[in-house]
Amino acid sequence: MMNHLRNCGKFSTLVFADHSSGKLSKSTLKILNAAKLLNQQISLLVTSNDANSVVDQIKSSIPSNVVHQVLVAQHDSFKAPQADVLGNLVKQLIDQHGFTNFVTSTSTLAKDFLPRVAVKYAAQPITDVIAINNDVFLRPVYAGNAIAQVKSSDKVKFISFRPTNFEEIQQTGEKVTNIVQVKVENTKQLIEHVSDELVQSDKPELTTAKFIVSGGRALGSKENFKILDELANALGNTAIGASRAAVDAGYAANDQQVGQTGKVVAPELYIAVGISGAIQHLAGMKDSKVIVAINKDQEAPIVSVADYTIVDDLFKVVPELTKKIKEIKQ
């Protein structure tokens, strides 16, 4: 690895790489495409206690005409990344190298540390950005019912992009070779990481899944939710989501919630099973390419955003649909 750091000049962008269990996340490939719209040289920041495998993936997938250099900050405290140490590191890099944009995805981690850095520059973070029009950032507000147009005069801009609104970067051409180790100067930790409770699932992650089957209150129990599992297995490569009512009732896990206070998704296919389509739910899934509603109420709000609606009892429709898909796939 090279061990010198290039000063990035007057206008440049630092993008924070998302990764998990040694794998570079697709969201990173998407927000790089978003960051390109800022028309500045891009540096990519990888923080980890062991960055080797993520850096290898970057070296084999990310073109040098997208990312000019990769900054690698390795430190034990990044084993379970904490907002305070991350925030200090980002400030250190901005001060040292004069980045004028700091970009993240809309991950939970970024929601935690982005404002912590922004406040040190008296800057207003521009979050949940879905598009840029010249120098105007577009971001949904009021549960997606209005789009705010934001212009910022902050000297350093702190921006989070919604990965679901951007395509992944093309992975063709020469790949980035400029890998630079950076020293983490301030490792003072005010937050103590106690433990992780990870939900084990053989299903794809909600925000990057191609297909999603989501269940609502109408499922009635955790046990009944399993019929969605069978439908998802029949479809293949399908994640399982839930409405907040289903999560609150304990039918599904917290991290399955789709919506304003859950995850924002935009899969190729979203099947809403026994979900009414409250405005807060629609805010998280209405950009899905094809929406199918299974609901016994023809007047349910979900019907107005659905491309196809099956008006019937879900306990009849879901097993039939599962059976048909299995037959077709045989």
Ligand SMILES: Cc1cc2nc3c(=O)[nH]c(=O)nc-3n(C[C@H](O)[C@H](O)[C@H](O)COP(=O)(O)OP(=O)(O)OC[C@H]3O[C@@H](n4cnc5c(N)ncnc54)[C@H](O)[C@@H]3O)c2cc1C
């Ligand atoms: C600040 C705030 C944030 C929120 N954030 C979120 C969020 O992120 N995500 C979210 O989902 N909600 C969120 N909510 C809650 C939201 O307002 C709704 O209460 C919730 O989405 C309703 O969930 P549901 O559609 O599963 O239940 P319901 O609204 O009760 O709908 C159940 C649906 O199932 C249908 N049904 C019933 N039985 C059957 C059957 N046998 N077969 C077929 N269909 C049947 C009914 O016709 C109905 O349409 C939020 C609310 C607030 C106030």
